[in-house]
Amino acid sequence: MKKSLLLVAHGSRREASNDEVRALTARVREADDARFALIDCAFLELAEPDIPGGIQRLIDAGATHVTVLPYFLAAGRHVSEDIPEAVAGKQAEHPDVQIEIAPYLGTSDAIPGLLLTMLADSTAAAS
Template sequence: MTRALILFAHGARAATWAAPFERLRELTQARVPGVPVSLAFLELMEPRLPERVAELAAQGVTAVTVVPVFLGQGGHLLRDLPLIVEQLRLDHPGMAISVSGAVGEDPSVLAAMTDFCVAQL
């Protein structure tokens, strides 16, 4: 099984908005050099999640984990993402697609953010 990791972000009109997400992708890729790590966006930026999954499928990837780099489970993750993933599973039946929780809801991420906030005093 060939695995890949997709960091899934909202997207924005300003291209500079994606810089921290690209840095996160680079840092993540460095930790798992044998696994392709890429970015995909919900809207306003490219590539969108369906295009990224199609690219990975064409490269022979058979298992994808989507990691929403959102602070919480808002409407996009509760309503939009499940519909997109459902369609992706229909479009790519040979690919296992899993979705993690929002990165901002993980206790270790919250602890790191708390450390940052406290350090600003």
């Protein structure tokens, strides 16, 4: 089974913001301990590839299992409705590929510590 990860962000009219997501994806790829054979990103709207396109790119590259990771802090409409709808459409097209949606970023127990670490780092740099 060729496992893959698709980091899904909102997308922005500001291309520099989309490039930040692409750069984060590259950093995740570099940090991965070979858990995923493929790691890519996609956007809900305003940027390419969209979610179906991102899933398709991974499938075309040989993915047989796709984990979609919503890069969102809260469970608004995009997390609760839009992303699952986009994933369901691709799942229907590719019943032989396992496509799952991971919990969105905001649910991670690591977030509080991450925020405090960021603040400590920025406070130390300002001293």
